[in-house]
Amino acid sequence: MSELSDFDDMYQEVIIDHYKNPRNSKKLSGNYDETKAHNPFCGDEIELQLIISEDRIVEKISVTGRGCAISQSSGSLMSDSVYGKSIEEVKNINLNVRAMLKDEELSDEDLDSIGDSYAIEGVKKFPVRIKCALLSWAALKELIDKY
Amino acid sequence: MDLERIRKDFPILKTKVNGNDLVYLDNAATSQKPKLVIDSLVDYYENYNSNVHRGVHTLSVKATNEYEKSRSKVREFINADKDEEIIYTRNASESLNIIAYTWGSRNVNKDDDIFITPFEHHSNIVPWQELCKNKKANLKYIPLTESGDVDLDKFKSMIGTKTKLISITHMSNVLGTLLPVKEIINIANSTPAVTVIDACQSVPHMPVDVKDLDCDFLCFSGHKMLGPTGIGVLYGKFDILNEMPPFLFGGDMISEVTYEDAKWNDLPYKFEAGTPNIADAIGLGFACDYLKNIGMENVWNHEIEIGEYIFSKFKSLDNFEVLGEKSKEKRGGVVSFSHNKVHPHDIGSGLDQFGVAIRTGHHCAMPLVRSYGIVAASRASVYIYNTKEEIDIFINRLLEVEEYFK
Structure with a gap:
């Protein structure tokens, strides 16, 4: 479907790649924090596990689930974007991703902070799918806000 | 064709x-509208927009006539006996809620049974769940056979004097299969139960004859049958509707109001409180014309x-x-x-x-x-x-x- 530019903007190659080969999808062991996010309307599910180190860094992350290409790839991309980042950085990235999907103006620095998850930017042209893209980020917010 | x-x-x-x-x-969600229906809305608003049932001036008389003419077209479309049996609502959901809130609250009691099927749309599940919660009655599902169709034999063994209401879809909006509604109504007739048909997916697509079905109620939405959104129908047998208390109270549904009390208007107005959706009701009449013509x-x-x-x-x-x-x-x-x-x-x-x-x-x-x-x-x-x-x-x-x- 290469002639369909909007569609390809949403389903970028990197999105399809993360959908087919999700990163950080191995369940954690040890002392981790865990939450589930669920969209009852389409059944999309994201399961998120985190280990935050003593110096408040995302030391380990696991994202699993089932659902559409957008929700699942977004979870995988998110894990890459926040791995090794501090709690404060993660909170900031979370805000920036939301702002990006709302098509708000972002500074270069804020855009850079988003990292690989910039790939989901094309979803903003498909408002009904923004919820799919934000499912994993909602789960992340729930866990991170405790710190 | x-x-x-x-x-x-x-x-x-x-x-x-x-x-x-x-x-x-996506026609099971809503249908498209023919020019004839769209034009009828414009014609009403451009040429005779006026309130119904109370004016003596020309436009009000015309609006009333067209509104009531539409009711007759709908009555004819489903082969009901009387215009009074056609109540205009917003949609089938509202029609089903009217039955639950009026007939249901008056006739369903503790430990009574209400039957539906596993195929129902949420609008034919949730009103009955609520009614059953309020009345401490039981919501039961007609069992299925191995092929996934309703098991009439098992159903027969489950009903009795406690069975008060059976509400079933005529055609599944998911599977597209028809349900054996006539057989189910036949079986129901051995109990005190009233029968309700959710005809949202049937009335727009096939000949439906309420006298042949012998159902007590039948509900459908106008927007799924080439009509405008915001107009739906509750059909009920005259004697049953006549016994039912009103649902909404206010203008048009009364015959006499004192400072202390009120008397209810006759059917169908008893169930049409307030200014109705005149334009869209008229549009639905034209949708019936269009379908009848084909x-x-x-x-x-x-x-x-x-x-x-x-x-x-x-x-x-x-x-x-x-x-x-x-x-x-x-x-x-x-x-x-x-x-x-x-x-x-x-x-x-x-x-x-x-x-x-x-x-x-x-x-x-x-x-x-x-x-x-x-x-x-x-x-x-x-x-x-x-x-x-x-x-x-x-x-x-x-x-x-x-x-x-x-």
């Missing part, structure tokens, strides 16, 4: 979606043909499964399907890029869709204006989308 001519009557079919000709296959037998035969065509296409595809494939019941022009890998929302977004509109999700029938071990499905549903060529486009594009996500 002259498909080419019919298609010309629907202005929206000329619309381009994402650069492609629109292929509209002939409901012709509409139904066309949809069976296109439905079978879709069904046969899916049978030849790997990786796709049609929901309710094993059913032995007759099916119309609704086919829901799932893919063993690609999520319905990806399918729906993909097809949309090609101008093909289908529905994805749980189709307001969460329990049924879940019973297939999935949380969401894709659905193609047809109407009089859909062609086999459109189905070919749909299937070809579907395969392209599948390839994209493979």
Whole structure:
């Protein structure tokens, strides 16, 4: 479907790649924090596990689930974007991703902070799918806000 | 049936979606509207907009006449006896709620049974759940056979003097299969129960005769049958409606009001409090005219043909499964399907890029869709204006989308 530019903007190659080969999808062991996010309307599910180190860094992350290409790839991309980042950085990235999907103006620095998850930017042209893209980020917010 | 001519009557079919000709296959959600219906709305607002039932001036008389004429058209369309048996509502959901709140609250008591089927739309589940919670009554489901159809023998063994209400869909909005409503009504007649038919997917697509069905109530929405949104119908047998208390109170539903009390107006006005949806009711009358002119037998035969065509296409595809494939019941022009890998929302977004509109999700029938071990499905549903060529486009594009996500 290469002639369909909007569609390809949403389903970028990197999105399809993360959908087919999700990163950080191995369940954690040890002392981790865990939450589930669920969209009852389409059944999309994201399961998120985190280990935050003593110096408040995302030391380990696991994202699993089932659902559409957008929700699942977004979870995988998110894990890459926040791995090794501090709690404060993660909170900031979370805000920036939301702002990006709302098509708000972002500074270069804020855009850079988003990292690989910039790939989901094309979803903003498909408002009904923004919820799919934000499912994993909602789960992340729930866990991170405790710190 | 002259498909080419019919298609010309629907202005929206000329619309381009994402650069492609629109292929509209979401008719079970809402149908498109012919020019005749659209024009009737404009005509009302431009030429005789006025309130009904109380004015003595020319426009009010004309508006009242057209509003009541529409009621007669609807009555004739479903072969009811009297105009008084046709109550205008917003939609089938409101019609079902009226029954639950008025007939239900008066006649359903503790430990009574209400029966529905596992195929129901949320609008024919939730009002009964609420009624049963309030009354401490039981909501029961008619069991299914191995092929996934209603098990009438088991049903017979479950009913009795405690059975107060049986509410069933005429045609599943997910599976597209017809339910044996006549047999169920026959069985129900051995109990004190009233019978309710959710006819949202049948009245728009096939001949429906309330006298032949002998149901006590029948509910449907105008917007699924070429009519405007915001207008629906509650049919009820005169004697039962007449006994029922009103649902909403206010203007138009009274015959006499003192500072202390009020007397209720006659049917159907007792159930139409406040200024009704005049324009859209008139529009629905024109939708009935349009369908009657084509002939409901012709509409139904066309949809069976296109439905079978879709069904046969899916049978030849790997990786796709049609929901309710094993059913032995007759099916119309609704086919829901799932893919063993690609999520319905990806399918729906993909097809949309090609101008093909289908529905994805749980189709307001969460329990049924879940019973297939999935949380969401894709659905193609047809109407009089859909062609086999459109189905070919749909299937070809579907395969392209599948390839994209493979």
